[in-house]
Amino acid sequence: xxxxxxxxxxxxxxxxxxxxxxxxxxxxxxxxxxxxxxxxxxxxxxxxxxxxxxxxxxxxxxxxxxxxxxxxxxxxxxxxxxxxxxxxxxxxxxxxxxxxxxxxxxxxxxxxxxxxxxxxxxxxxxxxxxxxxxxxxxxxxxxxxxxxxxxxxxxxxxxxxxxxxxxxxxxxxxxxxxxxxxxxxxxxxxxxxxxxxxxxxxxxxxxxxxxxxxxxxxxxxxxxxxxxxxxxxxxxxxxxxxxxxxxxxxxxxxxxxxxxxxxxxxxxxxxxxxxxxxxxxxxxxxxxxxxxxxxxxxxxxxxxxxxxxxxxxxxxxxxxxxxxxxxxxxxxxxxxxxx
Ligand SMILES: C[S@@+](CC[C@H](N)C(=O)[O-])C[C@H]1O[C@@H](n2cnc3c(N)ncnc32)[C@H](O)[C@@H]1O
Numbered sequence: 321x322x323x324x325x326x327x328x329x330x331x332x333x334x335x336x337x338x339x340x341x342x343x344x345x346x347x348x349x350x351x352x353x354x355x356x357x358x359x360x361x362x363x364x365x366x367x368x369x370x371x372x373x374x375x376x377x378x379x380x381x382x383x384x385x386x387x388x389x390x391x392x393x394x395x396x397x398x399x400x401x402x403x404x405x406x407x408x409x410x411x412x413x414x415x416x417x418x419x420x421x422x423x424x425x426x427x428x429x430x431x432x433x434x435x436x437x438x439x440x441x442x443x444x445x446x447x448x449x450x451x452x453x454x455x456x457x458x459x460x461x462x463x464x465x466x467x468x469x470x471x472x473x474x475x476x477x478x479x480x481x482x483x484x485x486x487x488x489x490x491x492x493x494x495x496x497x498x499x500x501x502x503x504x505x506x507x508x509x510x511x512x513x514x515x516x517x518x519x520x521x522x523x524x525x526x527x528x529x530x531x532x533x534x535x536x537x538x539x540x541x542x543x544x545x546x547x548x549x550x551x552x553x554x555x556x557x558x559x560x561x562x563x564x565x566x567x568x569x570x571x572x573x574x575x576x577x578x579x580x581x582x583x584x585x586x587x588x589x590x591x592x593x594x595x596x597x598x599x600x601x602x603x604x605x606x607x608x609x610x611x612x613x614x615x616x617x618x619x620x621x622x623x624x625x626x627x628x629x630x631x632x633x634x635x636x637x638x639x640x641x642x643x644x645x646x647x648x649x650x651x652x653x654x655x656x657x658x659x
Contacts, residue, residue: 350386407457460489467495
């Protein structure tokens with residue numbers, strides 16, 4: 321039953337978020353069914369159903385006649401809060417679920433559904449500005465939930481300059497720079513993404529330690545140098561294997577001898593029978609990209625193929641990633657050919 325009705329819960333959350341219900345209720349003693357109906361100019365019956373469903377889903381809690389935010393909703397669903405998750409909710413609801421309804425089509429065509437590969441070079445070659453903003457808001461929301469866990473799990477104490485390749489909203493850099501007072505980071509991303517990221521870094525008060533580098537990891541001959549570590553967070557799942565190897569090879573070239581690489585993602589288990597979040601994210605990549613969620617073993621073999629050594633897999637639990645594969649460029653500078 322839970323599997324069949326998963327969409328009901330998701331749509332309830334998405335609608336309440338779209339109505340800004342949780343932001344409306346923040347800091348108040350809650351709302352009655354009558355007041356909810358009046359506020360949204362809807363009938364008593366759907367107002368009652370919506371509030372009841374939100375309470376059942378632990379998004380709201382009822383005190384007498386009033387429904388107010390739970391701590392969960394207060395933390396993640398109120399606009400402007402540091403861990404606001406709304407960007408991801410909106411993207412899943414507006415961009416991805418319409419495509420998920422046609423999953424069978426993607427299964428047969430083996431092509432992305434959320435954009436037209438005949439008209440766009442990639443998912444990131446977006447045309448609709450509203451959709452473009454939604455995507456990177458979603459990435460920021462998802463990554464900010466995971467960045468602290470990543471910072472706890474991966475030892476960057478010896479790193480002074482981090483290059484975050486495809487760094488998006490900079491959520492990981494913000495968390496990592498807060499954790500390590502000696503660290504400086506560079507978000508490398510497409511020019512229009514850097515423009516969206518700049519305000520996030522300013523809001524975090526880290527403009528003096530996080531730089532933005534505009535570029536394209538396929539079109540540019542090389543990635544920026546001068547960094548002793550590179551982070552690839554939720555990057556390789558977007559691309560087919562040959563593209564992943566191209567990106568990894570450029571990372572290897574950009575690092576100095578001894579430089580560190582960190583690849584983090586929702587890894588599918590090596591035996592490919594789970595876990596659920598990674599396996600379903602992988603199907604999400606079927607409707608969104610030419611990639612899929614890879615296993616840690618696949619990443620280790622590609623990293624070894626481009627020349628990284630001392631490969632280690634670190635496991636952790638977080639919404640946007642469940643591990644990291646870490647490696648180093650050998651001190652003696654050997655380059656490997658990628659076919
Ligand atoms: C799934 S998002 C991950 C963002 C970020 N690393 C995170 O973990 O939140 C993929 C990122 O890759 C960036 N990207 C895609 N194609 C790129 C390219 N050709 N060059 C540089 N960045 C690119 C996108 O703009 C986006 O920010």
